[in-house]
Amino acid sequence: MPTSFEDLGAGGPIMVVLALLSLLSWAVIVIKTLQLWHSRSGAAMRGDAFDRWRSGERQEAQAAVAAGRSPADRVTSYAMQALSGGFSGPVLLAELTRRGNDEVSRMNGLIRLLELIAMISPLLGLLGTVLGMIQSFQELELAQGAANASVLAGGIWQALLTTAAGLLVAIPAAVGAGLLSARIDGAAQSIESAVGQLMLAEENPDI
Incomplete structure (x- = not known):
C-alpha cells in the first residue's frame, strides 16, 4: 500500500x-441542499390564500403568502401587492416573468x-x-x-x-x-x- x-x-x-x-x-x-430545502414548500398555504383572495380577504391572503419561504411565495407575494396597488396587465406579467427567472437563476447557482x-x-x-x-x-x-x-x-x-x-x-x-x-x-x-x-x-x- x-x-x-x-x-x-x-x-x-x-x-x-x-x-x-x-x-x-x-x-x-x-x-x-440547504438553499433548496424550502424551494417547493407552501403549496397548501398558497391554495388557501387564493381562496381568501377570491372571497375578498386580500390583506389576509397577502399576509399568509408573505410568510412563506419558497420562491413561489416570494413571486406570489409581489404579485398580490402589485394587484392590490392597481398594477396589472402585460406589464405586470412581464415583471413577474423577470422575477421568476431571477429566482430560478439564483437556485441554479453552483449547479454548473x-x-x-x-x-x-x-x-x-x-x-x-x-x-x-x-x-x-x-x-x-x-x-x-x-x-x-x-x-x-x-x-x-x-x-x-x-x-x-x-x-x-x-x-x-x-x-x-x-x-x-x-x-x-x-x-x-x-x-x-x-x-x-x-x-x-x-x-x-x-x-
Whole structure:
C-alpha cells in the first residue's frame, strides 16, 4: 500500500486535485441542499390564500403568502401587492416573468460547477492512469526486461487507482447535480403554477 502521494508517481498530483474536487463537490451539495430545502414548500398555504383572495380577504391572503419561504411565495407575494396597488396587465406579467427567472437563476447557482466536476473527474482519473502506465513501462524499458513482476504490477495498480478515484468523485457530483436540478425544475413549475392560479383568481373570482 502506498504511504504517500509521492508513492503514486505521476498520479500523485492528480490524486491531490481529485481530493480537492471531492471536498468542493460535497460542500456545494450541502450548500445547495440547504438553499433548496424550502424551494417547493407552501403549496397548501398558497391554495388557501387564493381562496381568501377570491372571497375578498386580500390583506389576509397577502399576509399568509408573505410568510412563506419558497420562491413561489416570494413571486406570489409581489404579485398580490402589485394587484392590490392597481398594477396589472402585460406589464405586470412581464415583471413577474423577470422575477421568476431571477429566482430560478439564483437556485441554479453552483449547479454548473457540480456538473463540471462530474464531467472532468473521470477524465483526470484516466489521465493519471495513462501517465502512471507510461511511467511503469518506462521503468520496464530501463530495466531491459529484468524488472521484478511484482514491482511492475504494483506500479500498474497504483496507476489504475486514479481512475477509481475519479469515478468516486464524479458519481456523487453527477447524482447531486441531477437531484438538485430536478428540485429546481419543480420549484420553477411551482412559481408558474402559483402565478397562474393568482391571475385566474383575480380575473374569475367565482371559479
